[in-house]
Amino acid sequence: MSSVVRRFRSLPIRSRLALLVAAAVAFAVAAVSVTCWFIVQGKLYDEIDNDLKSSVAPLRPGEFQALTHECLQTPSDSLGIGSRPKTYGQLVRADGKLCLFPSSTTQVRVTGDDKAVARNPDPNQGRIRDGTDDHGNKLRVLTTAVVIKEEDLPPVVAADHSLVIALPLKGTQSTLNELALILLLVSGVGVLGAGAAGLTVARAGLRPVDKLTDAVEHVARTEDLNIRIPVEDDSEDEIARLSHSFNAMTSALASSRDLQQQLIADAGHELRTPLTSLRTNIELLTRSEETGRPLPEADRKALLASVKAQMTELAALIGDLQELSRPDTGQHSGRTQIVAWQDTVESALRRARLRGPELTITADIEPWFVRAEPSALERAVVNILDNAVKFSPEGGTIEVRLSEGVLTVRDHGPGIPADELPHVFDRFWRSPSARALPGSGLGLSIVARTVQQAGGEVSLSPADGGGTVATVRLPGAAVPPPEDPPTS
Secondary structure, three states: OHHHHHHHHHOOHHHHHHHHHHHHHHHHHHHHHHHHHHHHHHHHHHHHHHHHHHHOOOEOHHHHHHHHHHOOOOOOOOOOOOOOOOOEEEEEEOOOOEEEOOOOOOOEOOOHHHHHHHHOOOOOOEEEEEEEEOOOOEEEEEEEEEEEOOOOOOOEEEEEEEEEEEEEOHHHHHHHHHHHHHHHHHHHHHHHHHHHHHHHHHHHHHHHHHHHHHHHHHHHHHOOOOOOOOOOOOOOOHHHHHHHHHHHHHHHHHHHHHHHHHHHHHHHHHHHHHHHHHHHHHHHHHHHHHHOOOOOHHHHHHHHHHHHHHHHHHHHHHHHHHHHHOOOOOOOOOOOEEEEHHHHHHHHHHHHHHHOOOOEEEEEEOOOEEEEOHHHHHHHHHHHHHHHHHHOOOOOEEEEEEEOOEEEEEOOOOOOOHHHHHHOOOOOOOOHHHOOOOOOOOHHHHHHHHHHHOOOEEEEEEOOOOOEEEEEEOOOEOOOOOOOOOOO
């Protein structure tokens, strides 16, 4: 059985569908055919039984006496029962002895039921059974009491005798055999037709799956993610949903690969400048050592300071790239927790005041608790404050406010032109006026990513009177939620 199942599972899906359809139709046709055959058999037997019952007629006293006295094997034609020439008729005594009626050419084999009826005759009850004659021919047999009736007198039941009449089943069996053959042929044709129809339907139904398979194999072979499967606009079946899902998957993969290639290209471009500068400075130091002509002390200190700054810039750029390389799939449930946002903002403000000691940074902070990754959230706030410090004029003011889950950072710098605002959160994008300043162009991209993962929104807009306002909105509450119960 298991080998059959394994072979079935190894077949192509269209062959399995065709076999399943053929099997289902075969079962249904077999059930209908068998039911039809038994119904026809029952109807034919009911007709024979009715004929047997209608053939029963009372015997005249003379007929009964002649039969029982002489027990003639070939009685005269004056004795008979029923009108059908093929009707078997005989009397059976309680001891098993029998006498034939003139219409009978052979006798019906006597059974115990026939003797039982002779011993206890009841004209209101008869026993119908299948039997045979002396030649082995199958018969339908009715055994009942013998009724004797004389004119103008009530009928009398003969004691110790039973009446056995029978009809041959040859014609009925021939009809049933022909019906069985016809049903068998019809069933075979139906099963073959169902198998062919199932194979046709399977091929037609699986044609979209074949297209999908070809597309997947093409992608696996060529890595071409631009392939799409055509789908009818009004189609909503499972194949259409699968095709839509495949098209969405390949589109997302193509977009992800394009972003990855763009990230690599942009990262290579951004890394080239500090690496080139580092190489030049190191070559100057090496040449100085090799030639034995030391650099002036001031130039040497400036060179080492430049190398240190470039190394710091490289470290910051690598850290930003690592942050952006993390999967962009929403919140990282393994690292998120309830964070007191006001404490994060306070920590970021301390770092910002160290980086811009000449600036005035005011803060109005109210408690607000959010669910986020603590280090990523602090990095995002630091990036926003770093931008404000970087573009603020010397002696300027930066205003920070956190109220009801909305953090605003307002500087009084040159501001951002309206045509550049749509690009400020793009990776490696830097304003033409700010390219001389340190930075990688990844800070605001990290801010947007972190805020989005925390379920919030971030935006930059021009401030009244000049400068820029950065606004961050995060869902949360003014009081910390209860701790989650420990899981077992």
